[in-house]
Amino acid sequence: MNKTLIFVLSLFLSLMSCKDEKKALKVTQQKTPKNILFIAVDDLRPELNFYGANHIKSPNLDKLASEGLVFERAYCNVPVCGASRASLLTGMRPTRHRFINYKTRADIDVPDAISLPNLLKQNGYTTISNGKIYHNNEDDGLAWSSRWFPEGNIRDYQIEKNVKDNAGSGQAQGGAISHEMAQVHDTAYFDGKIAQKGIADLRALKNKKEPFFLALGFMKPHLPFNAPKKYWDLYDRNNIELPESYVQPKSTPRKAFHNFGELRQYNNIPKKGDLPEDLAKELIHGYYACVSYIDAQIGLVLGELKRLELEDDTIVILWGDHGWNLGDHKLWCKHVTFETALRTPLIIKVPGKTKGEKTDAITEYIDIYPTLTELVGIKAPKTIEGTSFVPILNGKTPEKNWAVSKFKDAVTLIKGDLFYTEWTSDDGVAYARMLFDHKTDPLELDNLAEKPEYQDTVEALAKELRAKWGKDFLN
Template identity: 35%
Template sequence: MCKSLITIFIALVCGGNLSFAQKKNVLIIFVDDLRPELNSFGANYIHSPNIDSLNARGRGFNRHYVNAPSCGPSRYAFLTGQYGLEYRGESNQSLFKRAEGVNDENVSIAPSMPEWFRNNGYTTVSVGKVSHHPGGKGGDNWNDSNILEMPNAWDKHIMPVAEWESPKGAMHGLAYGKVRTPDNRNIIEVVDGNDNSYPDGHIAEEGLRQLGELAKGDKPFFLAIGLIKPHLPFGVPKKYLDRYENIQIPPALHSEKPKGKTTWHGSGEFMNYNRWDKDPREDKKFELELKKYYAACVSYADKHVGDIIQKLKKTGADKNTIIVLWGDHGWHLGEHAIWGKHSLFEESLRSPLIIYDPSMDNKGQMSNAIVESVDVFPTLCDMTTLPIPNFTEGISLKPLLDNADTQGHEAVAFISDATTIRTDQYRFTQHKNGAVELYDHQTPLAEQLNIAERNPKIIQQLRTLLLSKTADKAFIFSKK
């Protein structure tokens, strides 16, 4: 009887804390420019044991598609649960443009995902590159506290700049504090240093500190840690590159420039680096070297993922924490004669997504359902029993977490002058000038052969589907 009264008394006095204790924590790990170049996603030449282990315990989504092939708009969609087509001309400034509305008392802007969790009792912390600017601030060096990328979202928004001195310097940082400049921009670099040779080492260390503090708190936490690698430049400690010394990496499939009107581009971001007059589209030896450096950067990021998950386990919070690993978009390694992202081809839009819940069943089964980044917001609400806001444009993936064989849904993505939709069989792309692309993924040529001219009925069906997914008002292109 006494024990019962004591329990009731504690519940009355500390009811909020008991309620919080029952809420699951959320840990999201962002990885920049990560295509599905992971052992557990089929790239068996990649050394990625920590991400693979997470995949083996959670649910990997083999056909996850981002909603834009650039960092800013892709992270906008992930962090808001909305496509963001109204900002399609803003590119990497999408979240800053949204922030202008948040700061305008006459404009109504829906809460972002971290803000939604914060409003529902969570402590929200961001470390590293989570929104487009590491640390989430604007200004010339991305460190102006008066210009926030995501107002009201974070209790703490941290970017350890170390010897790079500013978030902007760290974003494209070379080793030991070297900052990319017009005269100092080698596309690859290797050093004999430790993991703190590059900014990600410092980001991971700060993430571990924040994780330790949050695990001691009396509120559930929403922690986002954003790693920069394998983003350009491909700089990495030597021990990671050494793993690929004798590895043969297969050449790119469909490496030819596609014909006709497409979203192909000349790899401007990539070509603007110092390449010593080498072009991987013509120089196969250089192509292989670049792929090894990319793979080494993936392994470097994987090491930090392992450290973060191990720290979570040491705190004991792993038993009540949902983990999400997300690549912000794909990256061409020569497919379609592109090096980089920014296209609406499969390689730019497909990225890894892994969701782990310690209470889930059927762990380790890969889902082949089509899903998209805007789905993560409602999914996390569903998993943590928070209300799912009606303004999100995604669909909860909880049924897929319960059963990997559950059917998915179409995925939308866009750039400034074209929009695409991916179905189980087709990719349809509509250009602003009226041109269309249609590819059949059930044929070997897939996105190398545009079959639009001979399939007008399929195009009309997919255009109608695309209009329904994007609420029509955002789809402003010609319907030729």
């Protein structure tokens, strides 16, 4: 064989080998995406089409669910925004004295913890916080390459009278009302601006060598229920009904209920007693409108991710920081340990792994941190108390089948169909209990904890709760 032919053949084989290597590399990258789009939605309850509801219009969330893995039984570890976010982002459980309320700061409660964004930043990620990720935008400052929050009054009214009446008001002062319907463009409100900032960031990140952790924290459907009129127009209030569980059974401890002070601070809400039915339905209408508004903003961001051809290299995870009561148990807002406040929407889309599945595996929010680090090949710190749910993504049955949530003195063990709650003193002694069996009582209207025939079950659950609420719980 002459030298020319040998050279040509060698060159051809070399090019084919190089092509095969690039193809193999592309497949590998699809299996282990490096970027993370981290979407938080404030006060979003799992009242969505892919959870069995059919009355809220959220086509973009439906599409994400059809491409991801939907968790049917995801639970926050504490049903209040600041504490829930600090717990999730550090992967650490709340205790009696840690992660307590909306004012919680991770960098104060656990100053030595390495948060998820901080760990990623230490491993070469560009980390960006837009909108509400931590409750306090200054929290965990070293974790972020950049932080951004829209300017303006936090209630973000757009109707002139509401802006004027609420000018300069604090969290619980001024002429604030619980909702408004404004004839404005989507970008008039904070969440429209947050979506546009996220889109701009994606464009800037497109050609960077470093992987990114882009966190977008949307504000609605948090109170006040402000949304452009076109989203209110999607719903007919005549078709809105109060929940079936609009009752407070005598068998349930009074400690389980509250006066929903978060809602009462608004001037158009009575200071005590049940809400008038018309007002209750108006609020539900406003909540639905806000969910549809947020859905549209998330759709714009996901559309840009696709247009920029970043989809195949980006994990998308969407979560609500806790549930929310829309009249359930005659309650509004969160701050309780009923399932309506603890159960949350959670979707993860992993290129090459997910394609519209659902799982009923019980998952806690502290499980998100170790899952994401495992997916991108970074070792999680020893402070992490959650368990990665990557096995679920791989089609395996998880060993862990329980979750623990708490709010103030109330601590709840979720195991199988049972929801067991104790109100405990500082020394861990219970002073009130409730037990619901979701197999027979999904609305949590029949407290079994004091019934004689359930005492053995209560005793067993009490022991298990203490074994699983965390080694530092009483400290």
